[in-house]
Amino acid sequence: MRETKLYQIGTFAVGNRLLDPEDRSAQASPDRANSITSGHRACQGCGEALGARYVLDAAMRAADGDVVVTNSTGCLEVFSTPYPESSWQIPWVHSLFGNGPAVAAGMAAGLRASGRTSTRVVGQAGDGGTVDIGFGCLSGMFERNDDVLFVCYDNQGYMNTGVQRSAATPPAARTANTGVIGDEPGNAFGQGKFVPLIAMAHEIPYVATATVADLHDLEDKVTRAMGMHGARYLHVLVPCPLGWAAAPAETIRLARLAVESGLFPVFEAEHGEVTAVTSIRGKVPVDDYLRLQGRYAHLFGDPGRPDLVARLQALADRNVVRFGLLDSDDGTQNASLGS
Amino acid sequence: MREQLEGSQAVARTVARCRPRVVAAYPISPQTHIVERLSDLVRSGDLAPCEYLMVESEFGAMSACIGASAVGARTYTATASQGLLFMAEALFNVSGLGLPVVMTVANRAIGAPINIWNDHSDAMSQRDCGWVQLFAASNQEAVDLHVQAFVLAERLSSPVMVCMDGFVLTHAVEAIDVPDQAEVDAFVPPFVPRQMLDPTDPVTIGAMVGPEAFTEVKYLMHRRQQQALAEIPSIAADFAARFGRTSGGVVHPYRTDDADTVVVALGSALGSVCRVVDDLRAEGTSVGALGITCFRPWPEAEVRAALAGARHVVVLERAFSPGAGGIVGRDVRTSIGSRTPVVDAVVGLGGRPVSRATVRRVLEDVSAGRLTPDDLHFPDLRRDLIDSEPATRGGPRA
């Protein structure tokens, strides 16, 4: 007898006709909420548009449709709500760039005080709105343990304003204000912050990272988060074809490679302790990931900057060790739907 | 029931009786006593249901109010000075979104130099943020304006700021009548939001509006603010009918009818001004006072009417625009036209008391022609300090 059942396609596919509908992703259902609907003006292949629907539909499923959402300024907000057409099918409010977490906290407080305790609050912002300008509010919301699931759609830059650097922009990446200039072209090494770890330092009930490449993992995390109360943080990597200068069709592949290279660790933490790590399935060199993106084009070609690629590889390798991203020597892992 | 109370305590109790569902505030002098008291009331369960959010900043405070109001909860906050500026971005947002947040501003100067004492620089700096700005002349009026503010805000779906002079009012203990719960309940109806985040009827609040409709949105906002000029007197009238005292309204003319010179003032200075008016009238000088209760929206017609007979107008400015001049005076001038000279007198900055003596001296200087309309005057300026300043320290010398 085998230990794992095989379902032709594994955990990464959206649906699977061989599984019971309840074991499929929310995205597989024709009845999914489509929290953000068609007609939005996101670029072709926008990871953020996709990530938002993934997250919110899962939240809607988890909360039986009883969800209210706030959204900080950024691409997601802009492409979804140009007057007179909104793409949102759920109650949604946009206030400012830097105050999303506080708005969300106020929503949670307002609902609780109004006795609407079944209604759940989700806050969302880009990386800029989360890790930079919104960080004070975010930290406050965490520290107060407000009943909010806050989601950062990390596309590693201020995309809405034309691709400038944020504190989540990785080293060596070219942005509009970290150009290919000087000895260390692109964004500087040794700067920036990884907010999931900072979130953990608040010892809030739940912190997780995820990507648009692993829907089931993402949905599981949203579902887990929605099953809890208090401050919860989900940091979702959402590749941006425009800002990363990549082909629109590569969005999911890029997210996958970010994980498989070790550059983006996927894990879960509760009350400040890491509780689960998603292992790398088949480790790839960072080159595989970087080469698909124009923002790293200056690292390759002739003469290229193999030294900088090596430094990025070192960052990936550090993540692998730090988070324990490989569960066997050869880096292979049997991905399957449960046992 | 009249009681000896600190202004802040009275306001806190009054606000609590207006039953806000969410209070989000960040401490700053001289607002602290108000929010400390509210925190106690929430924690003790005397104010329930209500959530008191101890936010990380005034920006967070106002933002939390936005969120709370957007889900249909009655929402309150208080701040002052630096805190108000720290909220600035959110203030415009609240009014733009049309959320009926009520806020107390315990007016205080703005640094640098840092100064915790009273003037109106904070509120004046946010003159154009789209909020209704009401100024209380006394603690009793502060209490009463809060009751009216909730009614006004929710009727208009627009935020209202109640300004009360820091320390002078907030920390003054005097006999104040705090309306009891039943009276407030009868006056302030339950909050029925014009819009709210409701999963059964989802809307998108805070859309992006481009050139095609932005002007229209702003035009409608202006119209809504103007509507306040009709609502405020009507609410004040209802209030007077129920509570038996006059509070609020847009302006307070005092003995202006046949007045030759009228002093325009906002806030607690109005008390001193009225006493000086009484004194000078007793001495046979024809003076009057005009209190501006509603500074925004600007009650142009009421100001014009009140000043129609005056030959001289003096505006006591508790803040000014450096390099330009007075703030209130400009509005007064546009209201009454160039016929009547308007003198801008900056007094009481950063906590310097606006004494009767000061007011009296200003009036005397005006009638003596020593204060002219073509300049910005600083009647309580300490020349001695300016003159003792050694030239070597640099900086402008006056």
Next chain:
Amino acid sequence: MDLPFGITLEHGGSRANKTGSWRTERPVYVHHLPPCNQACPAGEDVRSWLYDGESGGDGYERAWRAIMEVNPFPAVMGRICYHPCETGCNRGQLDEAVGINSVERFLGDEAIRAGWRMQVDRPSSGRRVVVVGAGPSGLSAAYHLVRLGHAVTLLDSAPRPGGMMRYGIPAYRLPREVLDAEIQRILDLGVDLRTDTTVTDLDQTLREDGYDAAFLAVGAPLGHRAHLPAGSAAKIVDAVTMLHGLEEGERPLLGRRVAVYGGGNTAMDAARTAKRLGAEDALVVYRRTRERMPAHESEVREAEEEGVRFTWLSTITQVQEGMLTLERMELDETGFPQPTGETEELPADAVVLALGQDTDLAFLGRAEGVEVEDGVVVVDDSQMTGRPGVFAGGDVAPGPRSATVAIGQGRRAATSIDAWLRGAIPERVVELPLADFAALNTWYYTDAPRSHRPVLEAARRASTFDEVVQGLNRDTALYEARRCMSCGNCISCDNCFGVCPDNAVIKVDDADAPYLIDLDFCKGCGLCAAECPAGAIAMVPEEI
């Protein structure tokens, strides 16, 4: 609600904004030809029946019926087919090819166990067809013809039907009860089988019995002769004759040391049979290298496991009693073996020749129009000989010789005969583009090493004709079926539906076309195509 103008909007209004106008490419669902299907000589739609089988339960019967539409021998094929499908299988480029053959066997065995049967769907046409030869080709043709409503007479000289499946392939590879069951199921459809009936004159048979059409599937029964200088006492037999005799109950006396000459599957069967008949030493002599040997890798491996020895790059130059002379060969640059002059002697009690088979076409006589070239009957694409109404297939016709090819040609002939009888032009199969491995997104398939079929323990393999390779069980068969990547064809995984950032994929309740692209909103980003595991979506340029 009386919503504030501009600032607050009703939900979902963006559907008025048709972002489809941004598109320069559109996704199109395709059906590409999976390499397994392409490689199957019997014409099975392997991917489709694996797809049915993947559901397990009722799916097994659906899968079996899908095979049966094409090939009436799943249980037999699941044992003896050389499975070029697996050679073609794209999964081989990922880990190992899908064990298509073992799943087929599982389905075939399930059918026998459960007694699933087929039916004749068409009403009787009133036309009569004679099929000469009840080997796989003839049986396949008969099966399809009967199902198409024609009356079929199946003539065979042997006492029992099956052709080489019975008289060539040893029972340890194809148990006779399996063969019998699948043949019986065909006969039960109403085929008129006449055994021990040799056609000696085709014209006469056709004329006297008034058939409307004929299918010739007489195989290639004669062992190919090689000129070996041999002493009079040397014992030389040919493999087909030996195996045939064995099936009829003979036990050929080969001695202790047996040399088998040839490198094909028949040689393996002969050597392994010799072992089972008691030979201590069975040695395969082949003139090229192991890599160039036509016998299948698995056959060679199984032979080796059973103790068969090999000598590569050798030819037999002389056979004497108890002794062989071998000459060493060398491959020239074209890969052809050239004699080196070096010789070596080797003790051997018998030599079994396994050098291929020849046809026996005497019964054709001077049958008009039927042409013979290189010892095989010339046919066109529809399997028709030069004579209208006379078709041929299997080993007697050109092409690779295997039961699977024979079955495929039997079916093609049956369809052609049906068309010919109806006066219709035979349907041309549209060739679909091949489903490329490169077009797949294999990330989505679970890592799943192939499940190998268990084999009989060595002791029983040495002395008995018990079946060597065992079948998969329900669990392993399901597992194996699900390893299929469904190359070039939708598997309803919902990926396209899920990954579209514009919600421009519509899921519909139609098993054949489960998704539609909403061109009003599709921006043409290509994510659906990139993330389709099966490579079943192509991006095609919009005409602007």
